[in-house]
Amino acid sequence: MAYASELSQTGILFRLGSMDTKRKAVVVGGGPAGLVAAGRLAAGGIETLLLEASSHLGGRAASERREGFVLNQGPHALYIGGPAMRELRAMGIELDWWQPASAASVFPRGGKPKRTLGGSAQLGRWFLGLQRTEPGELAGISTAEWLRQSLRSERARASAAALVRVTTFVADQESLSADVAATQLKIGLLPGVRYLRGGWQSLVDALAANAEASGAKLRTRAAVRALARGPEGWELALDGETLRADVLVVAAGGPDEFAKLLGEQAPAAPGPAAELSVLDLGLRRLPHRSRRFALGVDKPTYLSRHSPPDHRDGVLLSLASYVREPRAALEELADTVQPGWREQVILERFLPRMVAVSATPTPAAGGLGGRPEVDRGDGLYLAGDWVGPEGWLVDSAIASGAAAAAAALRSPLPAAA
Numbered sequence: 270m271a272y273a274s275e276l277s278q279t280g281i282l283f284r285l286g287s288m289d290t291k292r293k294a295v296v297v298g299g300g301p302a303g304l305v306a307a308g309r310l311a312a313g314g315i316e317t318l319l320l321e322a323s324s325h326l327g328g329r330a331a332s333e334r335r336e337g338f339v340l341n342q343g344p345h346a347l348y349i350g351g352p353a354m355r356e357l358r359a360m361g362i363e364l365d366w367w368q369p370a371s372a373a374s375v376f377p378r379g380g381k382p383k384r385t386l387g388g389s390a391q392l393g394r395w396f397l398g399l400q401r402t403e404p405g406e407l408a409g410i411s412t413a414e415w416l417r418q419s420l421r422s423e424r425a426r427a428s429a430a431a432l433v434r435v436t437t438f439v440a441d442q443e444s445l446s447a448d449v450a451a452t453q454l455k456i457g458l459l460p461g462v463r464y465l466r467g468g469w470q471s472l473v474d475a476l477a478a479n480a481e482a483s484g485a486k487l488r489t490r491a492a493v494r495a496l497a498r499g500p501e502g503w504e505l506a507l508d509g510e511t512l513r514a515d516v517l518v519v520a521a522g523g524p525d526e527f528a529k530l531l532g533e534q535a536p537a538a539p540g541p542a543a544e545l546s547v548l549d550l551g552l553r554r555l556p557h558r559s560r561r562f563a564l565g566v567d568k569p570t571y572l573s574r575h576s577p578p579d580h581r582d583g584v585l586l587s588l589a590s591y592v593r594e595p596r597a598a599l600e601e602l603a604d605t606v607q608p609g610w611r612e613q614v615i616l617e618r619f620l621p622r623m624v625a626v627s628a629t630p631t632p633a634a635g636g637l638g639g640r641p642e643v644d645r646g647d648g649l650y651l652a653g654d655w656v657g658p659e660g661w662l663v664d665s666a667i668a669s670g671a672a673a674a675a676a677a678l679r680s681p682l683p684a685a686a
């Protein structure tokens with residue numbers, strides 16, 4: 270009997286390794302990072318089991334359906350030029366998407382929905398220069414300092430800061446290393462982003478299907494309580510059972526989750542988390558059809574239509590503040606951009622505290638290149654949105670998940686301790 274079905278059907282003690290010359294891997298966490306790692310490990314011939322604590326896969330990338338709308342956990346866009354798309358292509362995964370149009374944009378300033386961003390002439394020249402900039406060269410300074418040094422006009426600086434917020438999800442730009450901002454601006458403005466039909470659940474479902482097709486077993490309601498390196502490999506304590514693995518990939522979310530599992534072996538967070546507040550509004554129709562996207566310039570706010578353009582039964586707007594704010598702050602944004610929205614409401618959902626980035630790399634921590642390494646030695650690998658040198662947001666989760674699997678596939682069987 271295959272070991273994962275043995276586990277899921279009987280829950281008996283499961284022993285990996287000692288009698289079997291074939292390596293066995295366990296991936297902890299069923300978000301995008303864990304799903305990619307599991308799929309790649311299984312495709313590489315390693316017997317692989319993924320354990321997810323909650324009742325469903327996807328982590329922060331999962332979506333839910335309500336009133337005919339698909340709601341992501343806050344506004345989610347996939348960067349066309351990022352490593353996630355590269356890895357999806359490599360796995361043969363195609364997703365159904367649409368690209369948000371920039372024509373229906375407003376840029377709230379002073380409580381008014383302005384049509385232009387402000388400081389456009391200087392900003393345009395700055396963007397041309399940005400195309401020639403190597404982001405890695407900016408790892409040692411903060412984004413705020415970079416903008417002060419490279420943009421003289423205050424209006425252009427405020428606009429650039431707003432564009433950094435929308436592409437990085439980080440409002441605290443004194444802490445954010447400038448290589449992150451440059452990386453995201455370069456791919457965020459051109460080639461831009463895609464919104465997914467079926468929400469990000471379609472990405473989660475595709476990654477899960479890919480992992481299963483490669484032979485990985487995916488198990489939900491399987492919280493790992495503790496990890497330890499034992500004589501026969503890694504030991505994983507779950508409720509009422511112990512599992513063993515030669516290859517262990519921890520893809521459990523952010524630094525706090527890693528610390529709970531790995532204790533002193535968990536790397537320190539390279540900087541603070543970036544949290545935001547989200548208000549989703551399902552409306553019968555938009556009071557102002559030509560305002561489908563808004564980027565706050567003097568406030569850290571965002572609004573975008575997240576239902577597909579051909580959705581028949583209403584319009585879903587996702588509003589966010591890139592700092593934690595009360596619901597009233599987001600209603601104020603809706604009043605500025607879509608006055609009259611209250612008469613059109615089908616559904617409302619307020620999420621006061623969402624972690625969009627689990628750790629923001631600071632200049633002192635060395636920017637993207639200073640984030641924790643994927644390969645920790647001894648058969649232990651890490652993956653997540655704060656791990657490895659490449660990418661940001663889900664780009665980083667997926668790139669590190671793929672890198673963890675690649676490193677495990679390259680490495681020989683670790684010697685017993």
Ligand SMILES: Cc1cc2nc3c(=O)[nH]c(=O)nc-3n(C[C@H](O)[C@H](O)[C@H](O)COP(=O)(O)OP(=O)(O)OC[C@H]3O[C@@H](n4cnc5c(N)ncnc54)[C@H](O)[C@@H]3O)c2cc1C
Nearest residue numbers: 298300301302322328329343345346493521653662663666
């Ligand atoms: C509001 C919001 C907006 C976002 N917008 C974007 C966007 O526009 N573009 C973009 O690229 N990214 C975006 N993101 C980020 C993206 O969702 C994350 O980068 C991605 O989900 C991270 O994947 P992950 O697998 O590393 O972690 P997670 O998605 O957090 O998954 C970790 C999983 O591990 C499980 N787990 C934890 N502990 C254990 C344990 N002990 N045992 C078993 N399982 C465990 C958790 O239940 C969870 O399912 C956004 C995030 C938020 C919150």
